[in-house]
Amino acid sequence: MKIQEIKDQLSLSVIVDAEHMDREVTGGYVSDMLSDVIANAEAGSLWITLQTHLNIIPVASLKDLAGIVIVNGRRPDEETLSKARQEKVLVLGTELQAFEVAGRLYQLVIGNKDEDV
Amino acid sequence: MTDNLTSLRIQELAYELRIADAMSTEVISVESDATIMNVRETLRDKRISGLPVVDNHKLVGIISIENLLQSVITSGIEGRVKDSMVSEVVSVNSDEPLIYAVRKFDQFGYGRFPVVKRDSGELVGIITKGDIVKCLLRKLEVNFHEEEIEKYRASHIFEDIHSDHTTLTFQYKIKGGEYKSAGKQSGNLKVNLLRLGITPTIVRRIAIASCEAEMNIIIFTDGGELIVAVEEDKIKVNAIDEGPGIADVEKAMHEGYSTAPDWVRELGFGAGMGLPNIKNCSDEMSIDTKLGKGTNLEFIVNTRT
Amino acid sequence: MNIQKIRDILDAEVICGERYMDRNVKMACGSDLMSHVLAHIKEGDVLLLTGLTTPQVIYTSDAVDIKVISFVRGKQPEQATIDLADERKMVLLCTTLPMFESCGRLYKEGLIGCSEYDG
Incomplete structure (x- = not known):
């Protein structure tokens, strides 16, 4: 499923646009620990986190993630935002908490996969 | 009960x-x-x-x-x-x-x-x-009595002691860098306050705020203490340390702002929620801080509703 | 949802608190940040899903009256964590699933999150 569709279905807001909203999202990864994301997240996943720290941008870029979804209505500061623009990392936002976003995304991405099989 | x-x-x-x-x-x-x-x-x-x-x-x-x-x-x-x-x-x-x-x-x-x-x-x-x-009644009675006696003893202290003003003070030492036990002293405080007969929702607020204060001391300083003053109508907590001080209090109060190093983030701290969270849980909060000297964070929760 | 069912859905191992498997939770929260847990957990019976396994997870959970915790990504807690949880009559589970899949499966089976819970 494409990022644009996911954004619409989950009513996510766009914090930093990365001009590739037609990219295919292959899964999700939920973590607030950067080392864990570096070690375990797979390329093409949407990363769901509470972290707004500057370092989330290079991590997302390094792992070629489809984008970052920042939960709980948190907003990154200007430093993080400009880094995201610079590295072309998509940053989305939601008022929901990680559990619900993950729950819904799982149904969209994995649920559909199951039906294809 | x-x-x-x-x-x-x-x-x-x-x-x-x-x-x-x-x-x-x-x-x-x-x-x-x-x-x-x-x-x-x-x-x-x-x-x-x-x-x-x-x-x-x-x-x-x-x-x-x-x-x-x-x-x-x-x-x-x-x-x-x-x-x-x-x-x-x-x-x-x-x-x-x-x-x-x-x-x-x-x-x-x-x-x-x-x-x-x-x-x-x-x-x-x-x-x-x-x-x-x-069997249940027997057990309940025993437990009930034990806890009631503790509670009775503790919760009537203000009535039993005659003075113009009574304050009960607890002191908890906190070691810097001991992140593994972050929250331990706040847990002890919680038990004591429940014993004093303080309403659980109020105890919860104090436990959350003191847990944050305890984390701050552990992350940023070599150690400090929580001094808790229980009065008839309010509870005042002072989290005191001789750490580096807070450079920009206004920024530190902003949710998401944090000066914590990465290793601290990996331990589940330092996401810039501590001070705002303490403020949300308390009725009054103030910070007295000097760079290089230390910080005294005070928060008060009213217990009379 | 009772803990027994959560264990089945997550295919989890019970680390301690086996005797409380019939307890119910009303909502779940997935987080690795203990400050978040302190700030945003609602009052009520909450399941905490986390990748952190240090003793302070237990201290934090205790402050907000969480009784059930499931560790994700197969992370096993150290003995000190287990002992503290045991003393506080908590249930500890451990699943090899990552956080995303744990949330996904539970949500699919009808467990809601903290921001959807009103009560």
């Missing part, structure tokens, strides 16, 4: 207690070789409505008045127990939580269940609904 708390406590007890704690160990039983006449006499003498059947300490069946009547009709009073008993017995294990027995009573509607040892199948007792109720 309120009704709600009591029912919660009963539920907890039903999980904590074992069937062995509630069962009656004086079990009257018969052997499978006994005659129906023996059974009739036992049932009559002891005024009971059924008997477990036991061979070599092992539960092999159960015989009720109904089975007995049926047997008298078909084979007279000389018939054997083994021919009339029900051999598929619903029993409970002695080491299971009491709640299992409660559920079996619901499920089967029987008046009693034989209790056996898990591996050997040896009959060790018998349990009725009455046994369960008695």
